[in-house]
Amino acid sequence: MTSPLFSLATLEKSIESRTARVGVIGLGYVGLPLAMAVATAGFPVTGFDIDVAKPAALNAGRSYIEAVPDAVLADRLERRLFAATADFAALAACDVVVVCVPTPLTRHRDPDLSFVIGTAKTIAAHMRPGQLVVLESTTYPGTTDEVVKPILEAAGFVSGRDVFIGYSPEREDPGNRHFETSTIPKVVAGDGPDAARLMAAFYGAVVRTVVPVSGNATAEAVKLTENVFRAVNIALVNELKVVYEAMGIDIWEVIEAARTKPFGYMPFYPGPGLGGHCIPIDPFYLTWKSREFDLPTRFIELAGEINSAMPRHVVGRLAEALDRMRGQALSRSKVLVIGLAYKKNVPDIRESPSLKLIELVEERGGAADFHDPFVGEIPATREHAALKGRRSVPLAPAAIAAYDAVLIATDHDGIDYAAIAAHAKLVVDTRNVFARHAITADTIVKA
Template identity: 50%
Template sequence: MSLSEKLKNHEARVGVIGLGYVGLPLVVEMAEAGFEVVGIDSDPRKVTEINEGRSYIGDVKTETLAALVKAGKISATTDPSILAELDTVSICVPTPLSKTKDPDVSYILSAVSSIKKHLKSGQLIVLESTTYPGTTDELIRTELESETFQSGKDFFLAFSPERIDPGNKTHGTRNTPKVVGGITPRCTELAVLLYSQFIKTVVPVSSARTAEMVKLLENTFRSVNIGLVNELASMCDTLGVDAYEVIDAAATKPFGFMPFYPGPGLGGHCIPIDPHYLAWKLKAHDFTARFIGLASEVNQKMPALVVEKVADGLNHHGRAVKGSRVLALGVAYKKDVSDMRESPALSVIHQLVERGASVSYHDPYVAEMVTEDGAMASVELSEETLRLTDCVVILTDHTEYDISWVVENSRLVVDTRNTTRGLEDRFGERIIKLGAPAGYSQPQVKLAESA
């Protein structure tokens, strides 16, 4: 039976390498469509959790995973030799940056090395990990091909960028359009056929390189626009204007404008990283991606700007950062998730610690964490905690936070997410908001005594 027939009949045995935020949701969607799916990961803990039907990813419900495992639709292993039994393999491994902002494709190369040892005729390989344009063609194809074993003929190779948005209740793997580009038209055709079995809309493009560029454009667009409004926040601080009011008023224009909002910096698995992949690739062509560099510069300065807001607020109340007790409210990179990858909160906390502050944190999704300053555990968010705190810094706008209650029981609040909107008239100078004038015209509030 041909691969096309197996895919149409859901009789193909499919596999996913990498069982994290991208890979596990993909495994579940494939299995729910009727495929027998094998997940492969080097982490034995993840493999054990999956095989016992327990989810460690917020977007995958344990009961859903458990039912699919019990039905024999999902299994997991650390043994790459299983690749020889699979008809399709999707690669969903991390693609971080090195300390010098160069692409680290070691996880991709490791996965491709395993695939090469077990590659068989007619197999479809799809890279989903975000990377620079040319990776699929120049790196993977070159590694897998031989004189007698060619892509598009003996095996099939494509790129289809992941578009996972952790915590998004509206758009998940199934209903987010999937871009697919193959090394050859036949590669594209088969990859489209695979994904169309469990994703509502599949968008074929002319090549793998085009598909790689699509993902980088998406996240560079966000990085540049967030950089713009982050700089706007600094402008508005200087000019005594509320940046959020400006943005919301501009957003009433029904065409030609899309609102973005300032914050403490960029976080997550894509936006802080992906543009650097494109910039790195362009350097080899003697091309400087100036927008990417400038946006990165602005966004990377935001944690320091937040720390200065804290210092200014404390100083206004006669306190120095050194010796002050600061509570970071939220450490995840976005609301209602536990994901801390590249979270700007970590940089804010580190800079405050370096300046001598005693920093604690509360996050309902992150019970404990290890930072460059040591291990920390989430503290109880109570009136007593707030009473003993000199400054609360709102870094993540988790839905469950009662911000009015937080402000009412705090002495000073630095808001980096505009969560205190509408509370300024009641609480005046207790609130210092990123991108807005400080309310220093009202009577001073006495801060907590030093311990």
């Protein structure tokens, strides 16, 4: 086996000179932008994915992630700074291996680390001395040291001597054009001082700002804290929305006035429910881990309950509006849901509340279609299998008028909201989009 000093010195030199080959496992919303940022910094990158269609598309110059334009991908391919593969034996040629795989929840809302565990075992099968292995997937504090590290060491490699292990939480925000991977500060940590130094050196070559913390568990806690903060505050305004609705007060007007205070307040906005991979899921990683210490996480669990109840509340408001304004039951109504993606201007439907809204309308006997300029067809999902294959309907005046109600679930910028207001029999707006566009009509109801 190569001597520890030689492995560490060689790895440090290759990172400093940017000749280290970097392997990025998982070429989705996190992994592919990271791979491009690393390649842009001058490192040769090999992207890995178990879905053979992704490497095939990328190697042909076709990106499926908006944050990675085809032109950028083509440039990195032409300069031989990036190539993708489904052959994980190529991990042996990598000096740095970064893991960006999903960390979902089970049906019982417990952490599902199957992707992390399976990937760690794959890495262990192809490891060699002198590699830096980094986990970026969001998870509970202790995962890197208590789950990943033992798997790698079981293959005969000692952390801090033969292999170096670190954690750096991803901070991607799909659709946010104000930030990109290289401009978002990167929290980094390592298992021991050598790993920590390597982490700072590697990410320092890729992003503008590196934020070192004391250990992997702390770095894991940073990511959870960021998402718990958002989940709890969104739950607060969702609860206030329900309370103020009963009082005849517009929550959106309240927030806009409150945000003029220059200190002590930060605006969060209500909606039809939480979507995306992070906020609906990550807080429950902490609630699960806290049980090990017999400590309750009442705030987090209550926030989850409030946010999870929002789709049902919205459909209830829809039913009330149909009955009050049109004298029509939801069970006899056709509803058009605007926006299937979980947030505006992206094609990402992970955990999207729109899927639940469609199901709830149909559970109550209604019929539901959707329109989304970014999502042409509903793909296979674990929780909403019956919706697979449904296609976005065109948004034409005659089509809008054919529905009994239009439900605004996602406020994409490219939607003709004036046309919706002009032709819809009833509009239920969960995003305050009509007020923001200064569009008024007697048929618009906020929910």
